[in-house]
Amino acid sequence: MLEQTALDGDFAKRHLVNPVLLRMLGDLTRQRVLDASCGNGYLSRILAGRDATVVGVEPGQLLFDFAVEQETIAPRGIQYVQADLCDLPDLGGPFNAVIASMVLPAIPTWTGAMRACVHALKPGGLFLFTVNHPCYEQLWPTWREHGGYRTHRYLTEYEIPGPSGVDFHRTLSTYLNQVTSLGCQLTELAEPGLDPDAAIEAPTAIDAYVHLPNFLIVAARRTT
Numbered sequence: 001m002l003e004q005t006a007l008d009g010d011f012a013k014r015h016l017v018n019p020v021l022l023r024m025l026g027d028l029t030r031q032r033v034l035d036a037s038c039g040n041g042y043l044s045r046i047l048a049g050r051d052a053t054v055v056g057v058e059p060g061q062l063l064f065d066f067a068v069e070q071e072t073i074a075p076r077g078i079q080y081v082q083a084d085l086c087d088l089p090d091l092g093g094p095f096n097a098v099i100a101s102m103v104l105p106a107i108p109t110w111t112g113a114m115r116a117c118v119h120a121l122k123p124g125g126l127f128l129f130t131v132n133h134p135c136y137e138q139l140w141p142t143w144r145e146h147g148g149y150r151t152h153r154y155l156t157e158y159e160i161p162g163p164s165g166v167d168f169h170r171t172l173s174t175y176l177n178q179v180t181s182l183g184c185q186l187t188e189l190a191e192p193g194l195d196p197d198a199a200i201e202a203p204t205a206i207d208a209y210v211h212l213p214n215f216l217i218v219a220a221r222r223t224t
Contacts, residue, residue: 002040002066009042016192016215017101017130018046024128024188024219028052031096036085036117037103041067041078047099048076055091056080085113094122100129104175105160105167111178118182121222127184133191133216134172143208172216183224190217 008014021043025033029051035044038056040063048054056078058064064082071078083089085100086109098117104110118127133139135151137160142150157174160167180186191213199210208214 002063007042008046012209012214013042015194015198016209017217018043020190020192020217021099021101021128021130022046022050024190024217025097025099025126028097032093034091034095034098034117034120036098036100036113038067038080039063041070041080043099043101044078044080045070045076048078054078055095057083057085057088057091059084085116088116088120091120095120095125096122097126097128100127102130102132104129105131105170106165108168110168110170114178115182118179118184118222123222123224125222126187127179127220127222128218129175129179130215130217131175132167133213134170134175136212136214137167137169139208139212139214140206143206143212149208149212175216175218179218179220183222184220185223186218186220188219190219191215192217 008018028047031052033047033052033054035047035054035056038044038058041056044054044056056067058067059082064080067080071080081091098120100117104114107113121127136149138151139149155171158169160169192215193213194209196210199207
């Protein structure tokens with residue numbers, strides 16, 4: 001699985017998340033970028049390919065080892081650091097941009113992780129984070145079963161069991177209020193939908209992603 005997603009992530013990342021993140025980031029030439037909880041390092045490698053100076057932080061041993069191995073095989077100047085987002089070591093100075101993609105929902109102490117990401121930015125730096133859209137987290141299974149989206153609770157935080165561990169449902173306002181309380185100004189929200197042509201081309205895609213957003217992508221700029 002790590003090898004299959006090493007180039008540009010899975011289907012959803014390729015078609016829904018990556019294009020929006022890269023557009024929001026803009027020109028990365030000589031920009032210092034932190035890939036927070038970088039996983040297997042696929043996004044770090046994409047960013048380095050756009051001339052960014054990249055630091056990737058990953059706590060998981062297997063993922064960290066894979067990312068380091070890929071850097072050894074094909075060096076891109078990426079520095080990988082094994083660390084917890086809530087307890088970041090000295091990473092060599094502040095960053096122009098910090099990205100936390102599909103990370104915060106998996107962290108029980110997520111407010112500490114978000115705070116560390118914001119504090120790692122230069123004043124005026126850009127913080128980007130992506131989460132499963134809080135309104136449509138169960139999009140695929142309910143669409144498959146009912147031909148539409150169904151939910152029976154939203155306002156209460158709860159656990160969502162998954163194949164790789166547990167995620168936590170939190171409301172959209174919870175995430176947005178927290179990032180603004182840390183001295184950031186929201187610059188853009190995105191709720192990407194799947195291109196119908198991509199849905200046809202990929203047998204794993206379903207019609208739901210054409211009609212409803214499964215991801216929320218937030219861009220905020222540090223003002224203090």
